[in-house]
Amino acid sequence: MSDTSASAVAFVRTESVPASAPPSNAAGPVKWVKDNLFAGVGNSILTVLAILAIYMVLSKSMPWILNGVWDAPSLSACREILNGETGACFAVLSERWNQLLFGFKYPAELYWRPATAFVLLFVAAAPVLFFDLPRKLLIFTGLYPFLAFWLIWGGPIFYPLIALIGLIVAYKVFVAFEKNNFTMALGLGALSAIVIWYLSGFVGENSALLALSLEAVPSRDLGGFMLNMMLGVTCVSLSLPLGIALALGRQSSMPFIRYICVIFIEFIRGVPLITLLFVASVMLSYFFPPGSGVDLFIRVVIMITMFSSAYIAEVIRGGLAALPKGQYEAADSLGLDYPQAMRLIILPQALKISIPGIVNVAVGLFKDTTLVSVISMFDMIGMIRGPIVASTDWNGIYWELFGFAALLFFVVCYGISQYSQWLERRLATDHR
Amino acid sequence: MAEVAKMQVSDEVAISIRNMNKWYGTFHVLRDIDLTVHQGERIVVCGPSGSGKSTLIRCINALEEHQQGSIEVDGTLLSSDLKNIDKIRSEVGMCFQHFNLFPHLSILENLTLAPIWVRKTPKKEAEELAMHYLEKVKIPDQANKFPGQLSGGQQQRVAIARSLCMQPRIMLFDEPTSALDPEMIKEVLDTMIELAEDGMTMICVTHEMGFARQVANRVIFMDEGQIVEQNEPEEFFNNPQSPRTQLFLSQILGH
Numbered sequence: 001m002s003d004t005s006a007s008a009v010a011f012v013r014t015e016s017v018p019a020s021a022p023p024s025n026a027a028g029p030v031k032w033v034k035d036n037l038f039a040g041v042g043n044s045i046l047t048v049l050a051i052l053a054i055y056m057v058l059s060k061s062m063p064w065i066l067n068g069v070w071d072a073p074s075l076s077a078c079r080e081i082l083n084g085e086t087g088a089c090f091a092v093l094s095e096r097w098n099q100l101l102f103g104f105k106y107p108a109e110l111y112w113r114p115a116t117a118f119v120l121l122f123v124a125a126a127p128v129l130f131f132d133l134p135r136k137l138l139i140f141t142g143l144y145p146f147l148a149f150w151l152i153w154g155g156p157i158f159y160p161l162i163a164l165i166g167l168i169v170a171y172k173v174f175v176a177f178e179k180n181n182f183t184m185a186l187g188l189g190a191l192s193a194i195v196i197w198y199l200s201g202f203v204g205e206n207s208a209l210l211a212l213s214l215e216a217v218p219s220r221d222l223g224g225f226m227l228n229m230m231l232g233v234t235c236v237s238l239s240l241p242l243g244i245a246l247a248l249g250r251q252s253s254m255p256f257i258r259y260i261c262v263i264f265i266e267f268i269r270g271v272p273l274i275t276l277l278f279v280a281s282v283m284l285s286y287f288f289p290p291g292s293g294v295d296l297f298i299r300v301v302i303m304i305t306m307f308s309s310a311y312i313a314e315v316i317r318g319g320l321a322a323l324p325k326g327q328y329e330a331a332d333s334l335g336l337d338y339p340q341a342m343r344l345i346i347l348p349q350a351l352k353i354s355i356p357g358i359v360n361v362a363v364g365l366f367k368d369t370t371l372v373s374v375i376s377m378f379d380m381i382g383m384i385r386g387p388i389v390a391s392t393d394w395n396g397i398y399w400e401l402f403g404f405a406a407l408l409f410f411v412v413c414y415g416i417s418q419y420s421q422w423l424e425r426r427l428a429t430d431h432r
Numbered sequence: 433m434a435e436v437a438k439m440q441v442s443d444e445v446a447i448s449i450r451n452m453n454k455w456y457g458t459f460h461v462l463r464d465i466d467l468t469v470h471q472g473e474r475i476v477v478c479g480p481s482g483s484g485k486s487t488l489i490r491c492i493n494a495l496e497e498h499q500q501g502s503i504e505v506d507g508t509l510l511s512s513d514l515k516n517i518d519k520i521r522s523e524v525g526m527c528f529q530h531f532n533l534f535p536h537l538s539i540l541e542n543l544t545l546a547p548i549w550v551r552k553t554p555k556k557e558a559e560e561l562a563m564h565y566l567e568k569v570k571i572p573d574q575a576n577k578f579p580g581q582l583s584g585g586q587q588q589r590v591a592i593a594r595s596l597c598m599q600p601r602i603m604l605f606d607e608p609t610s611a612l613d614p615e616m617i618k619e620v621l622d623t624m625i626e627l628a629e630d631g632m633t634m635i636c637v638t639h640e641m642g643f644a645r646q647v648a649n650r651v652i653f654m655d656e657g658q659i660v661e662q663n664e665p666e667e668f669f670n671n672p673q674s675p676r677t678q679l680f681l682s683q684i685l686g687h
């Protein structure tokens with residue numbers, strides 16, 4: 001059978017026949033339904049039950065949603081429009097939209113400021129979240145906290161500017177000395193920032209920069225979903241570095257540092273967040289010098305950050321423990337010092353392992369920001385329970401408001417979760 | 433065949449271990465170790481499992497701490513002084529049984545990391561250096577892959593190249609081939625033989641006796657934390673002195 005060339009054989013097909021389509025019961029939607037929904041008796045029963053359950057939920061909720069009233073000044077007016085039929089009063093959302101988002105005290109003519117800060121948040125977060133983007137964008141990320149502070153709280157640009165300059169100088173000093181000694185560089189950097197902030201106190205009083213000022217809004221006027229976002233973003237971005245520091249400190253060979261970290265973590269984890277928030281609202285003022293009146297917002301940020309950093313520290317400790325000892329040894333044997341080994345070898349891998357756990361904490365933290373409503377801050381839930389439901393116009397309406405709050409939180413949390421899954425896939429380089 | 437083994441050795445002392453003792457808790461792992469290694473020497477360390485071979489070479493670059501005696505590497509005394517430890521580590525390369533490549537970095541990044549951060553070599557130069565050593569271990573085409581995409585033998589050769597990028601004066605090998613399949617063992621051993629031909633000072637813990645005969649100019653036999661016997665390979669294999677060495681050799685060469 002070696003000679004099969006065209007001359008010796010009467011007919012040779014030079015291309016293969018294209019495969020004919022499989023019969024309809026072996027492919028396509030019919031096959032999919034058969035394989036996945038009705039593969040056996042048990043499977044079929046479960047499918048039918050599931051369809052029934054979905055039907056029951058939808059048959060009740062769909063008319064309620066589709067028949068919703070979007071335009072009415074009050075609950076009674078809305079009920080009149082509905083005239084006894086089932087239907088939601090979404091009118092409360094459109095009527096109190098701004099209150100839900102910004103709280104009830106933030107000056108309406110200044111809404112554009114937090115809105116701008118919100119939009120810019122995405123620009124600032126992008127290079128951190130998607131590290132394929134050009135690294136130059138990180139400059140804006142660095143400026144963003146100061147810009148956002150100025151936009152939301154207003155006041156003279158002098159203060160955020162000085163804070164920024166202090167940090168830039170600290171960073172420059174740190175980089176200059178980093179190659180010599182990491183710890184010394186850190187200390188010198190912190191020192192130079194403090195010196196600058198201290199000196200600025202003298203020039204500040206009569207500086208022309210005080211003139212460049214936005215209308216100031218006090219912290220107690222912040223509210224609504226804006227407050228949840230502000231707390232969530234600030235606390236997540238602060239608690240991650242703090243959590244890393246705590247996790248490393250807990251592994252430190254210096255007993256003093258190790259015990260401080262262990263005690264901090266165990267204590268914070270053993271106390272309910274609500275308790276910490278009450279401490280923030282009433283007791284923490286005792287720790288600050290009288291009259292300094294540290295802002296309630298800052299006190300709450302400190303408490304939530306401490307709380308979640310303790311959890312993040314434990315998550316990262318798990319990641320550190322999962323790394324084989326050989327990674328530390330390889331880093332050591334190449335002559336990398338401790339900060340280099342941590343930063344270049346250990347943490348990138350440990351953090352990657354910890355992503356699901358960290359996201360878990362971040363999502364939990366974001367939802368926990370609603371707890372500030374119990375210390376009379378008017379976040380989104382505080383707004384609903386307080387000014388909106390208590391008003392004569394909308395007394396007695398719950399489903400629409402809490403449903404909307406749930407939806408908003410779900411969107412953000414689901415987004416975080418989707419991002420983390422993308423991140424894990426993107427970082428999967430070990431091909432295990 | 434044994435031409436490498438006949439290569440000249442200089443008088444300069446590379447490593448000098450004096451009366452060194454080490455304990456793990458109360459367990460006395462290393463007892464009275466005395467060892468002088470000259471520049472350009474190639475030493476093979478063998479001995480039964482648990483005899484302290486790994487511990488010995490890990491003491492040389494301070495991955496393990498010793499409690500008594502002194503270790504001097506290239507004239508630098510190994511003490512708890514971190515400066516000395518870092519100096520010694522940057523002069524002593526080490527290859528591990530399980531490669532210990534950094535899985536989150538590409539092969540090229542694995543190689544350039546230490547030169548850039550420890551030696552402060554400019555990135556471009558470090559990459560040229562890395563490609564030079566990747567060519568030396570014959571896998572320049574893998575530079576942009578990740579460790580997980582390479583075979584065991586390739587990974588171990590990358591690990592060797594990674595150590596070489598620090599241009600060490602001494603190389604330590606801790607059973608570099610014992611996690612590899614037979615056909616990969618050869619490619620790694622060939623790399624090590626080439627390294628020996630270039631005059632690198634090497635201490636290898638290995639049970640590859642063919643390699644020992646071909647390359648080593650001294651074979652050290654350890655048992656229960658002591659150096660029991662050391663000799664030139666021919667003498668060591670053909671005419672072992674102590675009964676424990678004879679037993680060990682009959683076991684590993686017997687089958």
Ligand SMILES: Nc1ncnc2c1ncn2[C@@H]1O[C@H](COP(=O)(O)OP(=O)(O)OP(=O)(O)O)[C@@H](O)[C@H]1O
Nearest residue numbers: 456457459461479480481482483484485486487488
């Ligand atoms: N971290 C440790 N703590 C306590 N004992 C240890 C530790 N590491 C090793 N040992 C013990 O020290 C002894 C020597 O170990 P070492 O790893 O040096 O042996 P080895 O000669 O390299 O053996 P192998 O051929 O199996 O690698 C062994 O008995 C081992 O159980």
Ligand SMILES: [Mg+2]
Nearest residue numbers: 485486487607
């Ligand atoms: Mg060993």
